[in-house]
Amino acid sequence: xxxxxxxxxxxxxxxxxxxxxxxxxxxxxxxxxxxxxxxxxxxxxxxxxxxxxxxxxxxxxxxxxxxxxxxxxxxxxxxxxxxxxxxxxxxxxxxxxxxxxxxxxxxxxxxxxxxxxxxxxxxxxxxxxxxxxxxxxxxxxxxxxxxxxxxxxxxxxxxxxxxxxxxxxxxxxxxxxxxxxxxxxxxxxxxxxxxxxxxxxxxxxxxxxxxxxxxxxxxxxxxxxxxxxxxxxxxxxxxxxxxxxxxxxxxxxxxxxxxxxxxxxxxxxxxxxxxxxxxxxxxxxxxxxxxxxxxxxxxxxxxxxxxxxxxxxxxxxxxxxxxxxxxxxxxxxxxx
Numbered sequence: 001x002x003x004x005x006x007x008x009x010x011x012x013x014x015x016x017x018x019x020x021x022x023x024x025x026x027x028x029x030x031x032x033x034x035x036x037x038x039x040x041x042x043x044x045x046x047x048x049x050x051x052x053x054x055x056x057x058x059x060x061x062x063x064x065x066x067x068x069x070x071x072x073x074x075x076x077x078x079x080x081x082x083x084x085x086x087x088x089x090x091x092x093x094x095x096x097x098x099x100x101x102x103x104x105x106x107x108x109x110x111x112x113x114x115x116x117x118x119x120x121x122x123x124x125x126x127x128x129x130x131x132x133x134x135x136x137x138x139x140x141x142x143x144x145x146x147x148x149x150x151x152x153x154x155x156x157x158x159x160x161x162x163x164x165x166x167x168x169x170x171x172x173x174x175x176x177x178x179x180x181x182x183x184x185x186x187x188x189x190x191x192x193x194x195x196x197x198x199x200x201x202x203x204x205x206x207x208x209x210x211x212x213x214x215x216x217x218x219x220x221x222x223x224x225x226x227x228x229x230x231x232x233x234x235x236x237x238x239x240x241x242x243x244x245x246x247x248x249x250x251x252x253x254x255x256x257x258x259x260x261x262x263x264x265x266x267x268x269x270x271x272x273x274x275x276x277x278x279x280x281x282x283x284x285x286x287x288x289x290x291x292x293x294x295x296x297x298x299x300x301x302x303x304x305x306x307x308x309x310x311x312x313x314x315x316x317x318x319x320x321x322x323x324x325x326x327x328x329x330x331x332x333x334x335x336x
Contacts, residue, residue, distance in 0.1 A: 029048060029049060029052045029053075031053075031127065031128030031129070032049060032128075034128075036102070036104055036105065036106065036123070036125075036129065037102055037104075039053075039123075039128070039129045040102050040108060040123075043129075043131070044088050044089060044090060044100070044108075045089065045090050047085075047089075050085050050131070053128060053129060053130045053131060054080065054085075054130060054131040055124070055130050055131060055132045056078050056079065057076040057077055057078050058076070058077060058078075058080060058131065058132060058133065058134065059074065059075075059076060059122075059132060059133040059134070060074070060075055060076070060077045060080070060133075060134055060135075060136075061073070061074045061133070061134070061135040061136065061137075062135075062136045062137075063136070063137055063138070063139055063141075063142055063168070064141065064142070065141060065142045065144075065145035065146075067145075068145055068146045069142075070139060070142045070164050070167070070168060072168070072171075072172075080134060084119075084134055084136065085134075087110060087117065087119065088100060088108070088110050088119070088121070096112065097112065097113065098110060098111065098112050098117065099111050099112070099113065103175070106122060106123045106124065106125070106129075107120060107121065107122050107123070107175065108120070108121040108123075109179055111179070111182070111183060111186070112186075113186055113190070114158070114186060114187070114190040115158065115161055115162065115165065115183045115184070115185075115186035115187030115188075115190055116138065116139075116140060116161070116187075117138050118136075118137040118138055118165075118179060118180070118183045119134065119135065119136050119137070119138070120133075120134070120135040120137070120175075120176060120179060121133070121134055121135075122134075122135075135176060137165075137168070137176070137179075137180060137183070139161050139164050139165065142164060143157060143160055143161055143164070146160065147160070153195075153196070154194040154195045154196070155190075155191035155192065155193075155194035155195050155196025155199050156191070156196055156199075157191075158187045158188065158190040158191030158194060158196065158199055159187070159188065159191040159196050159198055159199040159202065161184075161187040161191075162184045162185070162186075162187035162188040162191065162199065162202060162203075162206075163184075163202070165180045165181070165183045165184035165187060166180070166181065166184040166206065168180050169181045169184065169211070178211075181206065181211040181212040182212055182213065184206060184212065185203055185206050185207060185212035185213065187199075188200070188202045188203035188206065189203050189215075191203075192223060197226050197227050197229075197230070197231075198227070200223035200226055200227060201223060201224070201226075201227035201231065201234050201237075203215065203223060204220050204223050204224055204227075204237065205237065207220065208220070208237075208241075208246045214246075217245060217246070220241065220246065221238075221241065224237055224238040224241060225238065228263065228266065228267075230270070231267075231270065232266075232267040232268070232269075232270035232271045232272025232274075232275055233267070233272055233274070233275075234267075235263045235264070235266045235267030235270060235272065235275055236263070236264070236267045236272050236274050236275040236278065238263040238267075239259075239260040239261075239263035239264045239267065239275065239278070240260070242254070242255065242256045242257075242259040242260040242263060243255055243256070243257070243260045243288075254287060254288060257287070257288040257289045258288070258289065260282075260288055261279075261282065261288040261289070261290070263275075264276075264278055264279040264282065264288075265279060265331055268299075268302075268330070268331060269331060273303045273306055273307075273308035273311065274308075276299055276302055276303040276308070276311070276330065277299070277300065277303045277308060277310055277311045277314065279299050279330065280295075280296045280297070280298075280299030280300045280303070280311065280314060280330070281296070281314070282296075283295045283296035283299060284296035284314075284318070292328070293318065293323050294323065294324065294325055294326055294328040295328045295329070295330060296318065296323075297315060297318045297319070297323050297324070297325050297328075298325045298328045298329050298330040299311075299330035300312075300314040300315035300318065301315050301325065302330050302331075
């Protein structure tokens with residue numbers, strides 16, 4: 001009788017669980033670990049753990065196309081799509097060279113090195129950890145709406161992806177913003193590897209801004225030299241890099257004044273008024289080894305004639321000191 005009584009209680013309990021809609025799997029799976037790293041290891045590897053420890057509803061973010069522009073959409077959903085977590089399994093990560101970074105106290109960042117995938121998983125801790133938010137920042141659908149990929153030169157799609165990531169990063173909150181800048185850099189570098197000079201130049205600018213990881217100096221110089229062949233702005237960046245080597249927090253003499261001067265002259269000849277103005281400042285102050293106040297005024301006046309306001313102010317300042325251009329010209333080829 002005692003056995004039957006206990007069996008009856010067990011049967012009643014089972015009926016109650018079924019009425020409540022609870023699967024026996026919930027009770028079969030224990031919390032893998034109170035430690036976040038230990039929990040994540042099991043969560044990423046086992047779909048049954050993912051099902052058991054994913055909140056419902058869950059906060060879900062994705063980027064969709066609104067016309068040709070990316071739009072961030074956030075909502076609460078009952079169940080994640082089947083593919084949202086499959087990308088983080090160890091098998092898929094190994095085959096696709098994804099990078100999974102566990103970021104205490106409660107986040108996972110998933111990305112690929114081409115910038116095509118970026119997901120942010122956020123967990124909350126109660127009795128156990130549970131996935132409470134998934135952000136899918138991938139932009140491939142948006143890019144497909146912006147332009148026919150088959151019509152793009154190699155690397156241009158990656159350049160577009162990088163620019164979209166950078167735009168989104170300016171509006172996003174931390175830590176999503178920092179991850180978006182990293183994906184922007186990855187996209188630019190992927191574009192540069194495919195032959196896009198502009199993508200390489202944008203990678204350098206983003207890297208030197210401090211918003212994304214720092215590229216090594218040899219790679220920065222390589223990308224700047226490539227862009228400088230056709231871009232005045234790239235020559236200006238190259239001139240600055242020759243001087244400060246991208247280390248803006250250090251006050252020191254220019255590391256390579258002659259190369260910096262040459263880059264400013266090349267940038268000026270390619271139409272960069274900023275380079276022309278900076279060339280004038282270098283002659284005025286002698287910071288690049290040559291001090292020539294008359295030539296400085298010639299540089300300021302040349303840029304001012306093109307409507308560059310800062311050069312107008314600089315020219316007026318020197319004229320007020322009775323400086324004259326006389327027969328001096330700004331650029332060497334004009335002086336010959």
